[in-house]
Amino acid sequence: MNILTIKKLKRIVIIGAGFAGLQVAKKLRRDKFQVVLIDKNNYHTFQPLLYQVATAGLEPDSIAHSIRNIVKKKKNFFFRLASVHYINTNKKEIITNIGNLSYDYLIVATGSVTNYFGNKNIESHALPMKSIPEALNLRSLILQNFEQAILTKDTQKKKKLMTFVIVGGGPTGVELAGALAEMKNYVLPHDYPNLDIQNMEIHLLQASTRLLDGMSEQSAKQAYKNLENLGVIIWLNCLVKDYNGDVVFIKENKKIQTENVIWTAGVKGAIIKGFLKEDIEGNRILVNQYLQTIRYKHIFAIGDVALMKINRYYPNGHPMTAQPAIQQGNYLANKFNINCFFDNNQAIKPFIYKNSGSMATIGRNKAVCDFSFFKLKGFLAWIIWMFVHLVSLVGFRNRVIALMNWIIQYFQYNKSVRLIIRPFHKKKKVI
Amino acid sequence: MNILTIKKLKRIVIIGAGFAGLQVAKKLRRDKFQVVLIDKNNYHTFQPLLYQVATAGLEPDSIAHSIRNIVKKKKNFFFRLASVHYINTNKKEIITNIGNLSYDYLIVATGSVTNYFGNKNIESHALPMKSIPEALNLRSLILQNFEQAILTKDTQKKKKLMTFVIVGGGPTGVELAGALAEMKNYVLPHDYPNLDIQNMEIHLLQASTRLLDGMSEQSAKQAYKNLENLGVIIWLNCLVKDYNGDVVFIKENKKIQTENVIWTAGVKGAIIKGFLKEDIEGNRILVNQYLQTIRYKHIFAIGDVALMKINRYYPNGHPMTAQPAIQQGNYLANKFNINCFFDNNQAIKPFIYKNSGSMATIGRNKAVCDFSFFKLKGFLAWIIWMFVHLVSLVGFRNRVIALMNWIIQYFQYNKSVRLIIRPFHKKKKVI
Numbered sequence: 001m002n003i004l005t006i007k008k009l010k011r012i013v014i015i016g017a018g019f020a021g022l023q024v025a026k027k028l029r030r031d032k033f034q035v036v037l038i039d040k041n042n043y044h045t046f047q048p049l050l051y052q053v054a055t056a057g058l059e060p061d062s063i064a065h066s067i068r069n070i071v072k073k074k075k076n077f078f079f080r081l082a083s084v085h086y087i088n089t090n091k092k093e094i095i096t097n098i099g100n101l102s103y104d105y106l107i108v109a110t111g112s113v114t115n116y117f118g119n120k121n122i123e124s125h126a127l128p129m130k131s132i133p134e135a136l137n138l139r140s141l142i143l144q145n146f147e148q149a150i151l152t153k154d155t156q157k158k159k160k161l162m163t164f165v166i167v168g169g170g171p172t173g174v175e176l177a178g179a180l181a182e183m184k185n186y187v188l189p190h191d192y193p194n195l196d197i198q199n200m201e202i203h204l205l206q207a208s209t210r211l212l213d214g215m216s217e218q219s220a221k222q223a224y225k226n227l228e229n230l231g232v233i234i235w236l237n238c239l240v241k242d243y244n245g246d247v248v249f250i251k252e253n254k255k256i257q258t259e260n261v262i263w264t265a266g267v268k269g270a271i272i273k274g275f276l277k278e279d280i281e282g283n284r285i286l287v288n289q290y291l292q293t294i295r296y297k298h299i300f301a302i303g304d305v306a307l308m309k310i311n312r313y314y315p316n317g318h319p320m321t322a323q324p325a326i327q328q329g330n331y332l333a334n335k336f337n338i339n340c341f342f343d344n345n346q347a348i349k350p351f352i353y354k355n356s357g358s359m360a361t362i363g364r365n366k367a368v369c370d371f372s373f374f375k376l377k378g379f380l381a382w383i384i385w386m387f388v389h390l391v392s393l394v395g396f397r398n399r400v401i402a403l404m405n406w407i408i409q410y411f412q413y414n415k416s417v418r419l420i421i422r423p424f425h426k427k428k429k430v431i
Numbered sequence: 432m433n434i435l436t437i438k439k440l441k442r443i444v445i446i447g448a449g450f451a452g453l454q455v456a457k458k459l460r461r462d463k464f465q466v467v468l469i470d471k472n473n474y475h476t477f478q479p480l481l482y483q484v485a486t487a488g489l490e491p492d493s494i495a496h497s498i499r500n501i502v503k504k505k506k507n508f509f510f511r512l513a514s515v516h517y518i519n520t521n522k523k524e525i526i527t528n529i530g531n532l533s534y535d536y537l538i539v540a541t542g543s544v545t546n547y548f549g550n551k552n553i554e555s556h557a558l559p560m561k562s563i564p565e566a567l568n569l570r571s572l573i574l575q576n577f578e579q580a581i582l583t584k585d586t587q588k589k590k591k592l593m594t595f596v597i598v599g600g601g602p603t604g605v606e607l608a609g610a611l612a613e614m615k616n617y618v619l620p621h622d623y624p625n626l627d628i629q630n631m632e633i634h635l636l637q638a639s640t641r642l643l644d645g646m647s648e649q650s651a652k653q654a655y656k657n658l659e660n661l662g663v664i665i666w667l668n669c670l671v672k673d674y675n676g677d678v679v680f681i682k683e684n685k686k687i688q689t690e691n692v693i694w695t696a697g698v699k700g701a702i703i704k705g706f707l708k709e710d711i712e713g714n715r716i717l718v719n720q721y722l723q724t725i726r727y728k729h730i731f732a733i734g735d736v737a738l739m740k741i742n743r744y745y746p747n748g749h750p751m752t753a754q755p756a757i758q759q760g761n762y763l764a765n766k767f768n769i770n771c772f773f774d775n776n777q778a779i780k781p782f783i784y785k786n787s788g789s790m791a792t793i794g795r796n797k798a799v800c801d802f803s804f805f806k807l808k809g810f811l812a813w814i815i816w817m818f819v820h821l822v823s824l825v826g827f828r829n830r831v832i833a834l835m836n837w838i839i840q841y842f843q844y845n846k847s848v849r850l851i852i853r854p855f856h857k858k859k860k861v862i
Contacts, residue, residue, distance in 0.1 A: 003582060006625070042574060043850045059492035059832075066849040072621035081578045081851075098582055132852055143473060147512045151434060151529055190503035194437070397839045397847045401490075404835055408828045416828045418497040419474045420512075421563055422853065 003080055003099035009034045012336065013094060013103040015084050015272065017044050017067050019322045020303030021109030022394075023329025029337045030076040036101065038094075040083045042067055043132075046393055048322065049402070050129050051172060054138040055179035056187075056415040062401045064132055065394040084110075087274030089296055105298050107332065108285060112267035112304035112320055115283075125245040125426075126261040129172065138262060139417075140424035142180075145259060146188065150195055156257070162200040163258040165248050167240050168265035169206030170213065171360040174223050176262060177204040178362040179415075181230035186413040202231065203256055205238045205248075207265070212368070214319055215358050219368035222377045226362040240265070245426070267320055269305040281307055284317060289350035291332055302328035314353065322392070324353050361385045364410060434511055434530040440465045443767065444525060444534040446515050446703065448475050448498050450753045451734030452540030453825075454760025460768045461507040467532065469525075471514045473498055474563075477824055479753065480833070481560050482603060485569040486610035487618075487846040493832045495563055496825040515541075518705030520727055536729050538763065539716060543698035543735035543751055546714075556676040556857075557692040560603065569693060570848075571855035573611075576690060577619065581626055587688070593631040594689040596679050598671050599696035600637030601644065602791040605654050607693060608635040609793040610846075612661035617844040633662065634687055636669045636679075638696070643799075645750055646789050650799035653808045657793040671696070676857070698751055700736040712738055715748060720781035722763055733759035745784065753823070755784050792816045795841060 010033055014021045017039035025037045043064040052058040071077050082096040093102040114128035127138050142164075149161040164180055166173045180202050189197045204211075204227065211227075211234070212220045227234060235250070242249040248256045269284035279286055279295050284307035286294050291306060293299045301307075303325035307317040318324035331351045357371040359381065367381040376384065386406060393399050409415060441464055445452045448470035456468045474495040483489040502508045513527040524533040545559035558569050573595075580592040595611055597604045611633050620628045635642075635658065642658075642665070643651045658665060666681070673680040679687045700715035710717055710726050715738035717725050722737060724730045732738075734756035738748040749755035762782045790812065792798040798812040807815065817837060824830050840846060 041851065042578065043852075059490045060852055061490035061492070061848040061850060064848075064850050064852070066622075066847065068622040069845070069847065069849065073624075078625075080582075136852075147473065191497075191499040193504075194509075395847065397836070397843075397845075400835055400839060401832055404831055405828070408831060412828075414500070414828075416497065416500065416826065417492040417495075418500065419492060419495050420472065421474075421491055421495070421567075 003082065003096065003101050004036060004078055006078075007034060009076060010104040011036060011102070012105045012107065013038065013101060014107045014109055015039075015094070016109035016111055016270075016303070016305075017041075017079075018047075018109060018111045018303060018325065020111070020306075020325035020329045021107065022067075022070065023326050024107055024109070024302065024333045025071065025077070025329075027330060027333030027337070030074055032337065032339075034076045034078070036078045036080060036103075037067065037071070038080050038082050038084060038096065038101075039067060040081070042079075042081050044070065044394055045132055046398075047130070048171075048389060048392075050132070050135040051176040051179055053132065053135040054129055054176065055142075055183055056139055056418040057179065057409060058402060058405055059417050060132045060136055062398050062405065063393065065398060070394060084272055087272055087299070089274055089299070092298065103298070105336070106296075106300070108272060108293075108299065108301040108305060109303045109325075109329070110270040110272055110305045111325075113270045114263060115266035115268040116263065117266065119242065122240070122243045122261075122263060125243050126167070126263040128263050129176070130267070136422065137424040140420045140422065141260065142183075143418055143420050144423060146192055146195070149199075150192055158195075159199050159201075160246070160257050160259050162195070163203070163256065164201070164260045164262065165203045165205060165256055165258045166262045166264060167205045167248075168263065169204055169208070169211040169234070169236075170264065171215075171358070172264040173204055173206070174211055174227065174360050174362060176264065177202055177227055177232045178230060178366070181227070181232050182363050183415060184231065187415050187418070191418070201233060203233045203235060203258075205235045205240060205250070207237070207239050209236055211236075212360060214321075215360065215368065216370045216375055218375055219360070219370050219377065222368050223360060223362055226366045230363060267304065269307070269320075271305065281309075290335070290348055291328055291351055300332060302332055308351070310350075311353065318353050321358075323356065327351075327353055359385050359388065434513065434527065434532050435467060435509055437509075438465060440507060441535040442467060442533070443536045443538065444469065444532060445538045445540055446470075446525070447540035447542055447701075447734070447736075448472075448510075449478075449540060449542045449734060449756065451542070451737075451756035451760045452538070453498075453501065454757050455538055455540070455733065455764045456502065456508070456760075458761060458764030458768070461505055463768065463770075465507045465509070467509045467511060467534075468498065468502070469511045469513050469515060469527065469532075470498060471512070473510075473512050475501065475825055476563055477829075478561070479602075479820060479823075481563070481566040482607040482610055484563065484566040485560055485607065486573070486614055487570055487849040488610065488840060489833060489836055490848050491563045491567055493829050493836065494824065496829060501825065515703055518703055518730070520705055520730070523729065534729070536767070537731070539703060539724075539730065539732040539736060540734045540756075540760070541701040541703055541736045542756075544701045545694060546697035546699040547694065548697065550673065553671070553674045553692075553694065556674050557598070557694040559694050560607070561698070567853065568855040571851045571853065572691065573614075574849055574851050575854060577623055577626070580630075581623055589626075590630050590632075591677070591688045591690050593626070594634070594687065595632070595691045595693065596634045596636060596687055596689045597693045597695060598636045598679075599694065600635055600639070600642040600665070600667075601695065602646075602789075603695040604635055604637070605642055605658065605791050605793060607695065608633055608658055608663045609661060609797070612658070612663050613794050614846060615662065618846050618849070622849070632664060634664045634666060634689075636666045636671060636681070638668070638670050640667055642667075643791060645752075646791065646799065647801045647806055649806055650791075650801050650808065653799050654791060654793055657797045661794055698735065700738070700751075702736065712740075721766070721779055722759055722782055731763060733763055739782070741781075742784065749784050752789075754787065754789075758782075758784055790816050790819065
């Protein structure tokens with residue numbers, strides 16, 4: 001079965017509607033190309049705010065946007081809800097669960113998945129937070145464990161239910177720890193007046209010597225201080241060896257008893273089958289400075305899954321975050337639009353990543369921002385963080401709804417969507 | 432295991448946090464009683480707007496409200512997330528999945544469940560819409576079937592995927608049919624430009640001779656006209672005999688081929704085990720004019736599950752809607768609060784239901800309202816419908832978010848949350 005029969009123009013197939021794939025899809029000129037965007041979901045996920053869904057601050061529908069809504073009324077554009085099994089590079093087609101699709105140009109923008117560094121125990125017991133269903137599972141688990149804690153007389157068990165271990169001190173881990181700490185300080189004591197909230201412990205475990213490795217030393221220290229003030233227990237130089245669903249084993253024979261481990265310690269490229277081993281390094285697809293795969297002239301990779309090693313500022317590849325993804329999508333769309341088919345690379349300007357800064361929020365009135373020429377912290381940084389995230393959200397409705405939620409939360413000291421819509425069952429982790 | 436050990440005052444246990452249960456829980460004086468509210472969800476569901484969740488107009492979190500948030504900071508109040516297995520009337524305790532709980536007074540407010548009138552085929556193939564997960568399943572199914580329709584070359588199959596049969600012409604059926612028709616008219620043609628939207632058929636099947644049986648003839652006619660103008664195919668005097676997942680069989684050998692049957696044709700009381708057969712009629716618990724069960728002085732029933740037959744205006748019981756539920760909750764709380772323990776009924780004023788009107792919306796600018804002295808239709812009725820539903824929603828946040836969604840939808844002619852967050856699998860209908 002061919003999943004798309006209409007064809008007049010050269011067909012560009014994009015796999016993945018994350019930041020990178022969506023950007024290139026939106027920017028490609030549709031009078032020149034037929035564009036087919038494929039994703040396993042019918043929505044784009046704004047991943048930077050997943051932690052707020054997990055901590056009952058935002059409803060999931062505020063950070064998701066229907067892909068068909070984004071591209072509606074655009075001609076020569078097709079969306080297909082499908083999972084790609086592999087790429088047949090010889091036939092120039094992709095094989096999916098809904099049929100095969102030929103391409104003239106293929107853009108792989110499959111993003112990344114949670115990296116458990118090969119530890120199967122951790123993978124089966126810890127909770128990831130890379131997708132909306134995963135964030136909702138986490139939200140359900142937090143609330144279910146509190147409901148269970150009020151019924152438990154065994155004090156050790158009670159404490160385990162109320163202990164949260166976040167592994168990974170990057171922006172996701174820091175923001176999640178901060179949001180959980182605010183739940184502890186403002187929300188949960190009212191919900192569970194008969195529980196001793198002091199039993200609730202939030203641990204943030206970081207393998208390196210400091211938090212927020214990608215940001216400045218100054219911002220890392222500020223985040224550390226803010227989290228400590230909120231009551232988060234921070235472990236630096238702390239490597240997790242194992243987790244059996246009950247106890248987190250840390251190097252040097254330390255351990256933490258907990259039923260809640262959230263794994264934000266790393267991601268790896270979401271590779272698609274069809275590439276040769278030599279074309280992949282550390283689970284990312286090697287690309288040249290034009291984002292073209294090194295073996296196939298007609299295949300490109302952008303975003304988290306792409307690894308460009310030639311750049312002298314980023315010899316190990318660009319950071320696996322939204323910014324490089326969006327810029328790469330932009331770059332590729334522009335190059336295609338100006339009739340540059342990458343057949344002869346000499347005349348093309350290579351892709352250069354412009355780091356426009358990075359930021360992380362810790363809680364109300366608390367954030368850190370690093371820009372090229374200055375750094376910010378506190379209230380102003382927090383306002384900038386909110387502004388940047390609001391304008392980056394896809395869709396007018398989502399921006400309005402997220403803003404209203406934030407305003408109401410700010411004045412009510414509340415996180416309203418503490419709802420267990422679909423209970424989480426540990427044994428059935430897959431959605 | 433006893434699920435609650437603290438006890439000083441007389442304990443009133445309420446089963447169910449719907450309109451009735453929540454109302455009595457909120458109103459009971461906590462200096463006089465210890466109140467325990469039990470529900471199988473940790474949130475209250477605003478059922479009148481479920482159809483908007485199903486048709487991508489509202490996110491689920493806007494019509495749900497955390498029960499703990501409603502009653503936070505209230506002393507002598509306890510919420511337990513539990514399913515009640517049965518009532519041991521001799522021991523005066525309830526048996527739940529988390530343990531037993533004794534009561535001094537018990538208020539059964541378990542509401543109602545979808546009534547398939549014993550047809551197992553329909554039950555396993557049709558979709559109900561009585562809970563948030565069910566509404567989300569419906570949302571997913573509608574979108575999944577459209578995604579499948581664009582891939583289907585078999586024209587008969589394509590049409591079946593795009594044909595919607597709503598069984599039941601009460602307010603829920605009418606409102607759902609109207610919302611689906613608006614999706615057909617404004618939203619889906621943009622999302623699926625390569626599908627012939629004329630293939631999308633919306634059938635509304637009503638067993639009686641007119642729509643909206645509970646409302647005036649005039650309003651029923653107006654709703655009929657509005658729905659017809661929106662393109663809904665209405666079948667009156669139409670009894671569904673069977674549905675096999677493929678074909679709806681109607682009396683007199685008519686049939687409709689469809690993969691989407693939504694069952695809003697009836698509800699029945701959600702009975703709890705522990706009552707004698709004689710105390711139940713048509714799946715509702717018989718109560719006297721004080722909402723007291725006929726056999727047990729200490730057990731009361733309110734809302735959909737209660738059947739009071741003595742009232743001369745409602746000889747077959749009150750309508751199974753929000754209004755009687757709320758009024759009954761209020762009545763019972765007030766009576767308890769003024770030290771009236773129903774041991775001697777003589778001095779107590781019986782419950783009298785005051786019908787303050789009924790309404791249904793058909794689509795933008797279209798609604799019908801019946802009040803005691805006047806009837807309304809069109810734009811003004813629609814504004815009133817929205818206002819009444821907004822103020823009835825629980826929680827300031829929910830009101831603000833629902834209002835913002837409605838305003839944006841109104842100007843954008845859009846229903847934004849067309850998201851398949853958790854795909855629906857027909858074979859795994861239970862959540």
